[in-house]
Amino acid sequence: MQQKPAVLITGASTGIGAVYADRFARRGHPIVMVARDTERMQTLAARLRAETGVEIEILKADLNDPADVAKIETRLRDDPNLGVLVNNAGTALPGTFIEQSSDDVTRLIGLNVTALTRLASAVAPRFGRAGQGAIVNVASVVGLAPELGMTVYGATKAFVLFLSQGLHLELGPKGVYVQAVLPSGTRTEIWQHAGRDVNKIEGMMEVDELVDAALVGFDNRETVTIPTLPELEQWQQYDAARLVMLPNFRQEHAATRYRRKM
Template identity: 45%
Template sequence: MDHQEKRGTALITGASSGIGATYAALLARRGHDLLLVARDAGRLRALADRLRAEAGVMVDVLVADLTEAEGLAAVEHRVQSDSAIRMLVNNAGLGPTGPALASDLRQLDRMLALNVAALHRLALAAAQAFIGRGGGTLVNIASVVALNPGVFPPTYVASKAFVLALTESLAGETAGRGLRLQAVMPGLTRTEIFERAGHDANRLDPEMVMEAEEMVSAALVGLDQGELVTIPSLPDAGLWAALVAARQAMAPDLSRRHPAARYRLPA
């Protein structure tokens, strides 16, 4: 690591593998100290040892299951009480294992507990803490399925749509208060999520699967450029801008005293 000024501690959830571990490596290179959160103590500690040696930064670990009240409370407390933490990468999440109607509802409940409830709790805790500390960065990992809901199981799609809506709305509520926000929307990314779901990423169209390091590197460039929403594989940023503009164009007619004429019964 070059001798750049330390940028504060970045807390990364789901940090033991995949996108979370990649964020840890790339943020360490940027000079961030790290607090790594996941359930797998062995993998967390091995990653921490490696990053301390490679990047010369401080790396702490917090073993926690964010689907359990005790684990979530421990991470929330650390966010609120540790003034060195200036960045949260809300990455921990569960992917689908099959169609929603063929899935174990208890597993879908666990998905929502992690992808929605835990992410929401930590996002608000971090936003409050960072504003109180004079600034900070909140990165929420969403997914492009939020924009293309018909091609993925609905519970997972809905959970990622929540992440996008939360980030956009929170940006409006906290504007001008020193909080930097970003929703990252990856497409298919080569991580262990495929194996956990019983799939082989190598059987997918290779032109559609991005390597985790490329995805996270692009996301960090988007963060540097001040993007609220980053879609790493989208070549034309104007398409996202057009979608936002279309939503804004509808805004004046989303709440009216009477229904639109097309919904009125014949006289």
């Protein structure tokens, strides 16, 4: 029997990434786990090897360190057995924009945007040539809602959504599947990093439910999966409203309201 493609998951030491590792291992895929905390990954890997029998590899990497990112890029470029990239590692910051330091904001963008884009960029040409492969990018509903008050975090997630939609248009015709997953509040440690007590926030989804729902979207080859949204039509209407504007962007002259009266 042909071996299933291996799945490289960033941020696999805990939270959403750890559950992705569990679910893909149970589906019989070899797993490559990427994160900084080796001990946690070893514990999870030992359990998954015992329970599923699949091969689990651990790559320690700080995705804010260019040398570590380069290591993962090389692996994604060169290993023909890697058929799925789950770009999940991400973090959030406490405070408002004026309270956050430029260095912290730079690190947030480095992880949520730069590393994620570099890893997609490393693997996309190989997937394109092979005419197969999947890239899952974990974004967030915060990327659709500045009102939720996590401005830079939300901006990084808006980037991830846009990137995924663009990659879907570019790579879809070549046979590569690209999915953006937009979780809402999910019970993980990210809230601690954002300076919030997860137990004091209502409406948190459990992480297993989130990943299982995201995988239904994956199996259905959805481009955008919003697990909490009750009516898919709401997303479709939102996207359709955007598309209505497209033909109007290409104009030789400014709209009347922007023309000064002589």
